Amino acid sequence: MSGYSPPSTVNSLSAEPVALWAAALTASTIAAVAWQLKSLTAPGAVAAALVGLALLSGTGWGGGIVLGTFFITSTAASRTFPWEKQSPTFGDSRRTAWQVAANGGAAAVGGLIGMAPAGLGWWIVTAALAGAAADTWATEVGKATGGTPRDLLTGEPVPPGTSGGVTTAGTLAGAGGATVIGLVAGAVTGWPALAVAGVVIGFGSMMADSVLGAAWQVRYACPACRAECEEPRHRCGAAAEYQRGIPWLNNDAVNAAATTIAASAGGLWWWLARVAF
Ligand SMILES: [Zn+2]
Numbered sequence: 001m002s003g004y005s006p007p008s009t010v011n012s013l014s015a016e017p018v019a020l021w022a023a024a025l026t027a028s029t030i031a032a033v034a035w036q037l038k039s040l041t042a043p044g045a046v047a048a049a050l051v052g053l054a055l056l057s058g059t060g061w062g063g064g065i066v067l068g069t070f071f072i073t074s075t076a077a078s079r080t081f082p083w084e085k086q087s088p089t090f091g092d093s094r095r096t097a098w099q100v101a102a103n104g105g106a107a108a109v110g111g112l113i114g115m116a117p118a119g120l121g122w123w124i125v126t127a128a129l130a131g132a133a134a135d136t137w138a139t140e141v142g143k144a145t146g147g148t149p150r151d152l153l154t155g156e157p158v159p160p161g162t163s164g165g166v167t168t169a170g171t172l173a174g175a176g177g178a179t180v181i182g183l184v185a186g187a188v189t190g191w192p193a194l195a196v197a198g199v200v201i202g203f204g205s206m207m208a209d210s211v212l213g214a215a216w217q218v219r220y221a222c223p224a225c226r227a228e229c230e231e232p233r234h235r236c237g238a239a240a241e242y243q244r245g246i247p248w249l250n251n252d253a254v255n256a257a258a259t260t261i262a263a264s265a266g267g268l269w270w271w272l273a274r275v276a277f
Contacts, residue, residue: 027052127266130202142170164214178202
């Protein structure tokens, strides 16, 4: 099995890093448009521009295409399936800087590593974005298609939208998200092994996200509604009380941990392919 191709065979799209000025111009323009279209908050747009800058300058236009695929499909998923109608912020699906960092930070590190040594950055970028896409697609489609999610660890039914709760439709959608990112990355680099790594690691990252969410994510309870929630303020407006979980491990932190696990797995896969084959 020759899972790894040397970078000399990489497509020109992803062989050359984009010049810094062109990367900065492109990333900030797209982030500004996303902010205008209310896909990002202003700080979220700044964070997204930095992620784009790292990927374009490290992994070229190809990296930008993979990041764009993640961003466009994730935004489309949350707009196509506007689930939280009872939320006071309904209609505001803008991603915050924390959400951008949790989903794109690990990929940005891969962008900074870039092509040296020998394509390592690409494995990190693809794995991290495949994980982020899988989790986002699973969450949005899972909530929208309904059905009763079950806690991944206990098998108990949980309310829709609960971290660590999974449905069949959501899990299939997540697999679809990982597959799309893997295929796009494989296509722009010309590395079939990268596509395989993206699909496998993206799916694994989504599972890791659910395990972390089910086992250790912080939970609160609203005394007014007698409902469990994941934020210190319930959507009814009342302050919620701590119930269980690690106090600082909120949903963004779980996402950041899952994408970091994915990025690490991508780096490990790259290293194993080099030493083993
Ligand atoms: Zn409440």
